[in-house]
Amino acid sequence: MADPTIDDLYLRYFPMIRAKCERMLAPGEAEEVAQETFLRFWQRGPTHSPRAATAWLYRTSTRMAIDRLRRRRVLTDLSQVPAPGQNRAEARITLSELVRDHTPEVLTIVCLCRVDGMNQIEAGEVTGRSERTIRRILSEFDQRRSA
Numbered sequence: 001m002a003d004p005t006i007d008d009l010y011l012r013y014f015p016m017i018r019a020k021c022e023r024m025l026a027p028g029e030a031e032e033v034a035q036e037t038f039l040r041f042w043q044r045g046p047t048h049s050p051r052a053a054t055a056w057l058y059r060t061s062t063r064m065a066i067d068r069l070r071r072r073r074v075l076t077d078l079s080q081v082p083a084p085g086q087n088r089a090e091a092r093i094t095l096s097e098l099v100r101d102h103t104p105e106v107l108t109i110v111c112l113c114r115v116d117g118m119n120q121i122e123a124g125e126v127t128g129r130s131e132r133t134i135r136r137i138l139s140e141f142d143q144r145r146s147a
Contacts, residue, residue: 006042013053014038017061023115024065033068037061055126058116059108066107069099102141109137 017037021030037060041053098107105127112123113134120134127134 009042009053010038013041013057016054017057020058020116021061021065024062024111025068029068030065033061033064037064051125055128058112058126062108062111062116063104066099066104066111106137106141109134110141113138 014034018030018034021033021037024030025033037057040060041057044056098110102110108127109123109129112118112126113120118126120131120138123129123134124131129137
């Protein structure tokens with residue numbers, strides 16, 4: 001089987017990246033972050049397995065969206081974490097509140113599990129962390145938030 005072309009990769013992955021970014025950012029920002037993620041993916045040389053490609057894209061787009069939220073600097077204290085199915089506007093506000101007090105690694109894991117609805121095993125595959133580490137980070141995050 002021949003290697004997929006850049007057009008094939010774009011058609012396959014870009015809608016997924018954009019939808020993922022829209023759960024964290026306004027649509028215009030989501031489009032920009034998705035495009036930048038795909039550009040980096042293409043520059044990196046996307047010749048890896050679909051599973052590895054998906055993990056890389058999710059991890060990179062999540063971190064780029066977090067960076068975008070950090071740059072806003074219009075942040076307040078955390079009141080609650082977004083949950084899967086939460087109104088997108090509410091989730092984006094909550095995420096903006098989170099970025100001030102947490103590391104990019106913690107935010108990536110929280111976004112993957114709480115915004116994107118991934119389970120701990122899936123989040124571990126995306127981040128390269130064990131299920132146990134994901135569980136520990138989420139537990140520490142919840143404890144810190146309720147303190």
